[in-house]
Amino acid sequence: MRWKKVFRDLTSNLSRTILVVVSIAVGVIAIGMVLGSQAIVERDLPRDFQAIGPADAFAITFTNFDDDIVRRIEAMPEVEKAEGRRIISVPFKVDPNGDDWRNLQLSAADNFETMELNKVALEEEMAVPPKDGTWPPPEGTIVIERSALSPNLGFAGVELGDSITVKAPNGKERRLQIVGTAHELNQFPPQLAQTAYAYVSFETMELLSEPQEYNQLLFTVSEDFWAQYEFLNLSSEDRTELAAEISRVGELVQKEMEAAGATVLFVFAFPPGQLPTQTILDGISYLLIAMGVLSLLLSIFLIINTLSAILTQQVRQIGIMKAIGARTPQLTWMYFGLVLIFGMIALVISIPLGVVLAGGLSQLFATILNFNVRGFAFNWNVALVQAAISLIVPILAAIVPIVRGTRTTVREAISEQGVGKGQFGTSYVDLFVVGLKAIIPMMKRPAQISLRNTFRRKGRLVLTLVSLSLASLIFMSILSIQASMQQTLTESLGIFSFDVQTRFSRPYRIDRIVRQAELNPYVTSAESWGFAGARRIRPDDTQSGNIITYAPPADAETLNAIILKGRWLKSDDTNAIVVTNDFLRAEEDLTEDNILGQRITLNISGDELEFVVVGLARGAQPVAVAYVSLDYFERVTDQVGVAQFVAIKVDRDRLSQGPQTFSEQIQALTDPDSVVSTAPTIDELASQLETSYRDAGFRVEETQTIDLVNSILTLIYNIPIYFLLAMAALLGVVGGLGLMGTMSINVIERLREIGVMRAIGASDLSVLGIILLEGVVIGFISWGIGAILSWPLSIWLTRLAGTLLFSSAPTYIFSRAGVVLWLFIVIFLAIISSFLPARNASKVTVREVLSYE
């Protein structure tokens, strides 16, 4: 019979049962989603990655090379396999008459079907494929990487069978038909790189006047090399060390290639088994785990809160059962049974929901990182963790309230009468709240009731505030971090005081490069910089990773370095060098404190040159950069009067800004003729400059605007920000649920008081207002706590993120907009969460209320 009571308790107050079950389920679903999605990613991603035959390293060359060199490298005992590719960057546009040029990276290989390294797989072909087949793409056709086929990369409205216009490096334009899509896992996601990838045959390369030769060599190191190592669970540090070992093989490969006549720009080694997007993936995984653990913790608060309240309501019944003979252990087991049933119902809901959400989340990962998800997965381990949480956590959370409730004596239990549950008026907090009336004399009585009711159940208030304040804290901190990162990035990119940069595939005379740029009426000045890939030869004879070395002219107008220590280059400097803080990151023996005056040796194009560090500058991109004087650079690299890089300044005031407001954008889309400005936008100007270089016979590697560099970097930095914001949103939902639970319980506890208020004249609206205002007061307090704490937290996190991303303390900005925005969000959330309990309160009749117990 007593279990009948337990089941009746479950069904008699369905909304209460739903509230408890949802409280438990929120955390369990979140854990299921996070662990489940990780299980799917771990199941599908490594398998996809191994299937492509990942190369251990690749070498980019200045000069072209042929199969003889590939075979020579493959014959090296340290190398297992080697393959050549030709990769060129070209502009493309969809509309043959339009002027919307975008970036496209074209890859050509001997045979896409038989390649063994970094394999590319055909994904989709036309309904009626070309007679020579789709793969490898026949002459005059092109296959696009599947994730690149998107409007924001320039492929709006494009379908298989359509053609695009590609501008060859020599300036000639060709129409190429898109005959299929392919999947290449080993590319940095096109959306992040803002470059589309595509595949062509060498015949098509020839159509674009490119030689049938390679400019990139992929290779794997030999089995013998790997035999030296025992692979257990590789940590990311282990992988980085192994990458350094592969780099050693890379140096040998570089020497061998150069001995065979090829000039190697640099060799990149990858940590084994690591995707190009590994850092992003790891970062997101850590964030998700943090999110899961946090939501579980908050869900525990929620469970404690709800169960305590339910047991408080049961005290009278406990007294009655004791009066008719129930013993404390019997009652204790009854209530633990009730809690267990709550947990079981939550589990039954959470497992399928967790599986569905895990599928959705892994699909999101798959879209960002461009891999395939093979459907939903039910994972026993994840389900077991969910079961443990949903059954054990509520039991643990219920111990204190159950023991306290069942120990109540009969006399205490049945003596509770009238209004007044929740002590008020004895603590300093209460006296302060009562005293607020003197500070805010205009505050009306109903508002005073709301304010004072907030502080009646202080334990419950604290538990509710924890989750809401955490959501507030994280949201406001994140917006401050984002603002700081954006500011730091803008400042960092500010060192490049030019608007467009162009890199050429071989050196040209500086006066020709500059003259060609200055032919454009919008260009105010152009400066050529020396540019080379370099490696540091460390004291222990190992070599560093690639260091981008710029040699700007003395008193360069296009560079505005931020010197953190020491000084900038002078015109009479010879072997002076200024390094960025990104350079220091990879060099353990060099620190900010000892860097000045250090003699460092760089390997530039095979020559070992010694430099003296005279300054430390802030880096702009997360890659190692060094600056040397142009005169010295020209002499030592034997490139006097020639350069491969030009920095161009334009008159931005005269450029069209493009449609700025929403209505202007709509107008530009619906009626392009209405745009009267004939001035180009910065992107159009960059495209004009590139065309003019190509038309004049320059071989252009790439043209980029600084705005594009800024937006790419912002996008990359923003990915973790978006996940953190999703975390804050989840916490907001959990917090809102907590608030809804608290308000529901408060309303149930105070039904009698509400009845009294109705009896003395309170209208529906008054009662609704009193309850809503109490919810808003709680939301407001959580906002205050979050806002105060977000200041130190965001300073600390910004420093941490800045040290990771910029290798130096970034500029800190406290986002006031974030604080105001969250105030609106949290008040909205509080109103939504309190509305249902408030509405219920305003609908009960006085008779129901006064007979309620």
Add this chain to the structure above:
Amino acid sequence: MLGWRKKNQNGNVISGDYSQSSLIDLRGIDKAYETEAGPFLALKELDLKVDPGEFVAVVGKSGSGKSTLINMITGIDRPTNGEVIVDKTPIHLLTEGKMAEWRGRHMGIVFQFFQLLPTLTIAENIMLPMDFCNMYKPNERYDRAVHLLSLVEMEEQANKLPNAVSGGQQQRAAIARALANDPPIIVADEPTGNLDSNTADAVFAMFEKLVNEEDKTILMVTHDNDLANRVKRKLTIADGEILSDEILEKVLA
């Protein structure tokens, strides 16, 4: 509301002219509750008239229907059949929201367990009905609360929270709250049930004073026959019907 036409729940047009009705006028009240054992009639075709200035005690055993009767008069419950006209208003036709506001202006209720709001001071509890019903100017409300508290000899406790005073003092404050909007009718449900006999006497004396000096009409449910015998009129309820309606002349004398 002196004359009106309206359809009742059965769709029949009912109308009334209540300009001649008593202060409290119950006409043919039935009240049935659905129970598992079938419908239970708590009040049966009950008629009652109470005029201004009367002090009426309602007595009866548990389950006799006396609380149901009081709930009809206060509008807390509605009749299954019949009409409840209080101060010339057919209150059984008002919505819950309208009822609350009407009750706040026309009726003061005193409960057995005082039911003061614990987060408001004594004075604030008394000002609350004025706030809800927008009675008296805001800057006059505190003075009125203190004045009402002086009537029940509680002005010293005005700024204390309810849990800082005794049960008897809380009940006096509850009476002061019932007077907040100067309603013509006070309804008290077992007002002395939770008080010792001395305090109960004091509270009763206060009610007598309100009838005699403030011209209030009071209906009081009580179990205490001694108290019931001290009022002007005593209604005895049994099985949902008025068993006796006695005018106790000796009190008047």
